[in-house]
Amino acid sequence: MTASLIELNDVTRRYDEGPPALREVSLSVAAGEAVAILGPSGSGKSTMLNLVAGLDRPSTGTVTVDGVRVDKLGEAASARYRRARIGLVFQFFNLLDDLTVADNVMLPAQLAGMGRGTAQRRATELLGRLGVDRHASAYPGRLSGGERQRVAVARALMNRPALLLADEPTGALDTASGEDVMRLLTELHADGQTIVLVTHDLVLAETCATRTVQLRDGRVAADTAMERVR
Amino acid sequence: MAARSEARTAMSVLARVVRAGVGRRRVQTIVVGLVVMIAVTSAVLGGSLMVASQGPFDRAFSQQQGAHLTARFDAVAVTEAQLAGSANAAGVAASAGPFPSAELNLTGPKGNPVPPVNVVARADAGGTVDRISIVEGRWVTGPGEIVLATGGRLQLPPDVSGQRWTVTAARGARSVTAAGTGGSASQTADAWTAPAQLTAWTAPDGPRTYQMLYRFTAADTAEQVQAGQTAVAATVPAGALASAVSWLDVRREATGETILLVPFLIAFGVLGVVMAVLIIGNVIAGAVSTATRRIGILKALGFTPAQVVRAYVGQALIPATVGAVLGAVAGNLLTVPILAQTNRIYGTSDSGVELWVDAVVVGGALVMVAVTALAASARAGRLRSVDALAVGRTPRPGRGQWAARLTSRLPISRPLTLGLAHPFARPVRAVSIVAAIAFGAASVTFAVGLGTSLNRVQEVEDIADVQVGMPREFGMGGPPPGPREPEQFDDPAAIEKVIAAQAGTSGYMGVARGEITAVGIAAALDVVAVTGPDSARYYQMVSGTWLTGPGQIVVSTPFLTAAGKQVGDSVVLNDSGVDITVKIVGEVFNTDSDGMQVVTDIATLRAAEPELAPSTYYVTVRSGTDAGAYAKALTTALDPAGAVADPLNHEPDEMIIIINALTGLLSLMLMVVAGLGVLNTVVLETRERVHDLGVHKALGMTPRQTTAMVIASVVVNGLAGGVVGTAVGVLLQRTVITEMASSVGFRLPDSVLDVYSPVELLFFGLAGLVIAVVGALLPAGWAAKTRVAVALRTE
Structure with missing residues (x-):
């Protein structure tokens, strides 16, 4: 049996007075899986992603990723955890517009203390692999949406993370760019990258994921292994 | 009717927007209030000093119904x-x-x-x-x-x-x-x-x-006072009037004593007022310009440019009014002890801040706030909504690219290089921070320099530690004392021998005083005839050289101006009816007799007064020697010669106490204000950049790295502001001091002008960095604590 990379046990996340965003969710994701978290707006998808990424803490329950109790981490430890184990891809790319593409990609490695030369070599390799190396010196504002998301993926992979988390990675893209990113994620998974993506795009889920988890009102409504559509 | 109702609704909405702006932007509101408070305090203090220094003798004389x-x-x-x-x-x-x-x-x-x-x-x-x-x-x-x-x-x-x-x-x-x-x-x-x-x-x-x-x-002229004296003398038996002093002589002497003090204090006053104006302008303009995005939202919702302007002027005026009132109260409280000191010096009886000073300062500060807020918000109000909304977000790509490239090569951690490059990506914002720091650094440099210069002026006059003269006995019998003429020493050589032999003597100078006339100058002149090996150390040269023998004089600037002479020229003096041609070999800094005193070697005057001998010796003791004990011992040693030695009072002068107190107070206030200016801008900028900060943190930036990045983002500004401010402060100090002295007819020696040591200049330059870092600490802490999920949601 493959060891769990992610382990959520009875996780509840409550904000202020309202109903919990997540209610007693338990979930296990094995290394090498590509899991799509599906559900309508307000179902708790992004909350779950934030908890796994260490961007937020559960009100109750435990979150363990790659053997690390993420729910116990302080701010600094959580930052170190993210840069060592997690790659994050956002719907709106979240590239820093005042840095060049190369500088954006190198940033997580440099924050981890990697020298500029080494980081530059790794970034060039990643940008070449993702087909955006010609834009290395450009600023993100000059790139198309698809290209920006490729850069964002390159940045997420910079520190060779155990887990790639993608939050609506095609949500801000046109159809062609969206398909481009889907292909990219599929290729990454084929290379052994564990991926958890949050989406309400069924096509994306069917294309990239080997398993879907349906959330509704903060609970897991369905957890289905699936045949990937090629 | 409908139009009136619409206007009422608009006013109500406007009031709500203003209240929300004041309430939600608490840091900015507090900073504006504090800055205005400190600026008003400083201006009330400065203004009161300026008022107190206007014709102090005449005011004191009038207040006291002085005796003519x-x-x-x-x-x-x-x-x-x-x-x-x-x-x-x-x-x-x-x-x-x-x-x-x-x-x-x-x-x-x-x-x-x-x-x-x-x-x-x-x-x-x-x-x-x-x-x-x-x-x-x-x-x-x-x-x-x-x-x-x-x-x-x-x-x-x-x-x-x-x-x-x-x-x-x-x-x-x-x-x-x-x-x-x-x-x-x-x-x-x-x-x-x-x-x-x-x-x-x-x-x-x-x-x-x-x-x-x-x-x-x-009693406006000497003749009128003399006429009065004659009339008084005529009512009493002949010879009953022993001596009389005209208020015009007292006035001349008193004005001479404060001749340099008045412009110094006026300069301090002006510094307080000018800095208040500059700082208020900078902070308010910064506060409004960083609200441009909010203005864009208001315009998108239907606010007219005029409503935007009214909202922001109101938003600035509310904390400013509170600050101005508190500042006026603080200024009044602080001014009372300062006025007590000026009263001591001037003999005035100013009891508190003039009401009109309070009114002008408070009114002026609020007008300043309103005008600055109006100008800044009018600019923002005129922007198209879409442009206003775009302002304040991530800076235009490519701006400051060279700096980013340069800093990224530095062998320091990436958060630091990111921070260091930041000001170049937002040059206008950076200039605002640099200006705030530069104002602070320039003010502190200027204030300290001004105070030190004045201290040096005093030091020039306090070189001697002990005075040696003949004792004056005032028995109960005998005639009443007449004008105080010091008695000449019968055997000055013996006195000098004793002084030179006394343990602890560092140097001495013998002085004989008298009155002479000079061709080209109408009034009689005081002359100081010096002797002894160390006379040069008791005067500070402005130009030329010290006396090397008889037939030479040194004078100060007013003499040269009045006589139309310069160093190197000759002038004919007349002492007791004898003409003596002398050469002006040097210009000294000497405010005695309003600068109309002639200093020469005693041998020069012996051509007219062969018996002339010193009446006073001024002695400087070696470092570490107690002047009181030295004087006692010297008196004992001088006993056979019948002379006595008295220590000269070197207690801190009231003037120095005032200046030092003001220097400390103004420096502190201006540094606080400069720090608040930085705090204000960095807080606003941190808020604007919260999303980017969230991204950085999502990518693994630790709180410590975030703090380092925010603080590093003001390092360049701090250093630039410190360097610029220090340079401007030094330039101001030299210009103002020179002009102040020039306004009363004097030129100053280098020792009074060159008051900054390299270490001090380095300190002032680094003070800019300290101001910047302290101002950025609080927002850096907030940035470090910002939760990533919240920051990433902030759009």
């Missing part, structure tokens, strides 16, 4: 009734007296003797002429007490009240308590006591002199 003529009468030759009758002399508008008076020797609380003082017996400090203003303590209530005069020959330290002084060479009670200190603009006495006390001291013969004080109907 201070006359001393021989008690043996005139009766009190005759003196009372002199009040009816032609031209006398008011009079006070007769007051019994006597010259007495006093010894201070530490046992140090002071030169003989003129003690006048007065039952009260008021009256129609010479209303003495009590500076400290109270007036005498009976025997055993004395009130010492400020601003005269007695250099009094603060807190004199309650000290025990001793009257020597007098009969009766020898110990006396200082009830307080008082100022007489007319300088009618060195000390006052109760009539019964003076009677006791002068028993059994009684006081030998009476003082009468007169105000004349016309």
Whole structure:
């Protein structure tokens, strides 16, 4: 049996007075899986992603990723955890517009203390692999949406993370760019990258994921292994 | 009707927006309030100093109904009734007296003797002429007490009240308590006591002199005062009038003493006011310009440009008004002790801040806030909504690219290089921070430099530690004392030998004083004839060289200006009817006699006065030598020659106390304000960049790295502001000091101008960095604590 990379046990996340965003969710994701978290707006998808990424803490329950109790981490430890184990891809790319593409990609490695030369070599390799190396010196504002998301993926992979988390990675893209990113994620998974993506795009889920988890009102409504559509 | 209702609704919405702006942007609201408060405090203080320094002698003289003529009468030759009758002399508008008076020797609380003082017996400090203003303590209530005069020959330290002084060479009670200190603009006495006390001291013969004080109907010229004196003298027996002093002479001397102080204090006042204006402008403009995005939202919702302007002017005025009122209160409280000090120096009796100063400062500050907010918000209000919404987000790509490339190569951590490059991506914002820091650094540099320069001016006058002269005995019999002419030494060579041999002597100079005339200058001139090997050290040269022998003089700038001469020229002096041609070899910094004093070698004047000998020796003791003990020992050694040595008072001068207090106060206030300016801008910027900060943190930036990045983002600004501010401060100090001295006719020696050491300059430059870092600490902490999920949601 493959060891769990992610382990959520009875996780509840409550904000202020309202109903919990997540209610007693338990979930296990094995290394090498590509899991799509599906559900309508307000179902708790992004909350779950934030908890796994260490961007937020559960009100109750435990979150363990790659053997690390993420729910116990302080701010600094959580930052170190993210840069060592997690790659994050956002719907709106979240590239820093005042840095060049190369500088954006190198940033997580440099924050981890990697020298500029080494980081530059790794970034060039990643940008070449993702087909955006010609834009290395450009600023993100000059790139198309698809290209920006490729850069964002390159940045997420910079520190060779155990887990790639993608939050609506095609949500801000046109159809062609969206398909481009889907292909990219599929290729990454084929290379052994564990991926958890949050989406309400069924096509994306069917294309990239080997398993879907349906959330509704903060609970897991369905957890289905699936045949990937090629 | 509908239009009116619409207007009411608009006003209500506007008020709500203003309230929300004030309430939600708490840091900005507090910063604006604090900055205005400190600026107003500084301006009230500065303005009051400027007012207090306007014609201080004339104001003090007018406030006190000063005496146009201070006359001393021989008690043996005139009766009190005759003196009372002199009040009816032609031209006398008011009079006070007769007051019994006597010259007495006093010894201070530490046992140090002071030169003989003129003690006048007065039952009260008021009256129609010479209303003495009590500076400290109270007036005498009976025997055993004395009130010492400020601003005269007695250099009094603060807190004199309650000290025990001793009257020597007098009969009766020898110990006396200082009830307080008082100022007489007319300088009618060195000390006052109760009539019964003076009677006791002068028993059994009684006081030998009476003082009468007169105000004349016309006393603007020396001739008018002389006419009054003649009329008074005619009412008393011939020879009864022993001496008389015109208020014009007192005025000349008093103005000379404060000749450099007045422009110094005015400069401090101007500094306070100007810095207030600049700082308010910078902070308000920064606060409004960083709200451009919010303005864009308001416009997108339907606010007109005029409504936007009204909203932001209102938003700035609310905290500013609170700050201005608190600042005025603080300014008034701080000004009271400062005015007490200027009263000590000037002899004025200013009791508090003039109401109009408060009104002008508070009104001016609010107008300044309104105008700056109006200009900044009008600019934002005119922007198209879409542009306004775009302002304040991530800077335009490519801006400051060179800096980003350059810093990214530095061998330091990435958060630091990101921070260091940041100001170049937002040049306008960076300039605002640099300006705030530069204002602070320039002010501190200027204030410290100004204070140090003034301290140096004092040091120039305080070079000698001990004074040697012939003792003056004032027995109870004999004639009343006349004008104080120091007695010449019979055997100056013997005196010099003793001084040179005395352990602890570092250097000395013998001085003979007299009066001469010079061709080309109408009035008589004071001349100081020096002798001794070390005379050069007692004067600071502005240009040229010190005396190397007879036939040479050194003078100060007013003399050169009045005579139309320059260093190297010759001038003909006349001493006792003998013409002496001398060469001007140097220009010295010497404010004595309003700068119209001639300094020469004693041998120069011996052409006219062959018997001329020094009457005073000034001695400088070696470092670490106690001047009091030295003077005592020297007096013993000089006993065979009949001379006495007195330590010169080097107690901190009131003027220095004021300047040092002001320097400290203004520096502190301006540094706080500069720090607040940085805080204001960095807080706003951190808020704007919260999303980017969230991204950084999502990518693994730790709180410490975030703090380092935010602080590094102000390092370049801090250093630039520090360097620019220090340079501007030094330039200001040199320009202002030179101009101030020039306004009263003097040029200053390098020692007064070059007051900054390299270490100090480095310190001032780094102070900019400290201001920046301290100002950025709080927002850096917030940035570090920002939760990533929240930051990433912030769009």
